Amino acid sequence: MIQPSSSLFGLGAEFSSAAALLEAAKRIHAHGFRKWDVYSPFPIHGMDHAMGFKRSRVSLFSLLGGCTGLTVAFVLIYYTSAINYPLIVQGKPYFALEPSLPIFFELTILLTAFGTVLGLLLLTLLPRLHHPVFNWDRFQKATDDGFFLVLESTDPRFESASSRQLLEQIGGLHITEIFQDPEETPNPVRQETTA
Amino acid sequence: MSHSPSPLPSAEKLRLESLGILPVLFPLIGVIGLVSAFVWGLMTNPMQLAFSYLFAFTVGFTICAGALFWTLLHHALDADWSVLMRRILESIASCFPVLLLLFLPVIFLFSRELWHWMTTDLSEDPLLAWKRPFLNEPFFYLRCGFYLLFFSVAGMLYRNLSMRQDLDGDPRITLRLRHTAYGFIPLFVLCLTFAGFDWLMSLDHHWYSTMWGVYLFAGCAQSSMAILILVTNGLVRTGHLKGLFTVEHNHIMGMLLFAFTTFWGYISFSQYFLQWYANIPEETWFFVYRNTGSWYAYSIFLVVGHFFIPFILLLTQPAKRTPWRICATAAWVVLMHCVDIYWIIMPNLQLQQSRHAGHAAATTGFHPHLLDLLALVGVLGVLGHTVLWLLSRGSIFPARDPRLRESLAVTNWL
Structure with missing residues (x-):
């Protein structure tokens, strides 16, 4: 469910390595988040377990x-x-x-x-032509050497300020708000300088 | 590796006292079963005894041959997951010298009761005359000796060298066994196939199936994997392999049991399918004999019990990861393997009996005899005792195998 008042898709964070992303996924899962995902250039062994995936349907x-x-x-x-x-x-x-x-x-x-x-x-709701994570330009690294975790704003536990804090605590870098509308997503360079 | 590896476990002895009555039970039922079967059978019904004994011998032989196959395959493929369980396989595969001894009564007492072609007059049987260059007694005994000697040498070689590695930890032994396996696998296939031709297919010497060897092999691999599951879980239940054996090992063995259950279904269907389609008299009689009277219900039970039931029981992941469930399925598979061997051999007893009574060869239906059970219990008791004795001679897992660490850490990514 997208909040009508906001077109915020979620909060993205980058991690330094596959191991860091695996650790972060365990922490996010422990906090009880439901709507979130991780993105990496290659499959990470044990990730489905870390994310608490149940049996696929x-x-x-x-x-x-x-x-x-x-x-x-x-x-x-x-x-x-x-x-x-x-x-x-x-x-x-x-x-x-x-x-x-x-x-x-x-x-x-x-x-x-x-x-x-x-x-x-x-x-998996495929095929689809676009996804809000592509509005974040750092995300291009997800097919090369970037490891990302995105908390979606539709999650009941999502709350902009505290979620940002949580991502910082678990070692997230370049934490960025991602919007549904590409025009709204802040320029990542500006985001970094103001943060 | 970035993290410091945990120390490897040290060798572990089999604690016979933890196995309850098994170390006494096996030799006891072995001796009682064989002695009572021979005394009673030779006095009352030698032909029934001959077939019951061949049935019991074949069950034992196929399980041991399957264990040898898994040992050879482990080495040829440089597998890591199975290192922890390999000593058990090696011990089962080293029973062949005992099987060689158990085969002696077949040669010296029973051969002319079992194999009709040994006593058939060639002038009455032109088909047999064509097969005579292969099916003659001297060559037959020579082949039997060759098969059992090869299996004995191969089984003992693999166990002895693996035991030697426990002492010196020499990784070259692993390489040597791997290279030997490449040569032994073709020989194993030939010996198993021709043993199947000689001992089982030639019971009805007009019948032939080109899939016979692979059919027998499917049963070997499936039943010995089931035995491995039972022995390993039995050892774990009695406090062995503590902290070493994990649910992942059970999962892998369960997947292989599932694979070979499917393989058996595929091969046995293909064998039946081809002969049903071609409809050649010499071929179809095999199935006609086994569809006569109550053999029909027995054949249906074989298909359902040997394929469909274990297939469904093993389909889900919890079925392979829950010890009692995988063990119950494995026990069922072993039982059905006995049912399968019985189905192969026993209709031939009725053919022999009807020929001796002067009638045309025919089957009458499923008539179990107490001698079947006595012989089976006797042979399995002797083999069970041999396996326990071999296992108690050294560590119950190859403690210094170079791949032991990988075997302990094995995981299935679900």
């Missing part, structure tokens, strides 16, 4: 995809070979489990994969 989509695949395969084979165009081949029954199993398997696997990918895109 992607597997639910995988299961749905798999069940759809199995059903489609059964209907496809049974309808075509036993109902619509029954034909005796090599004295085998119109419908038999043996030759169907590989097709059951293949379609189950295929639609499981589709379900997984689609579920991933749905849950």
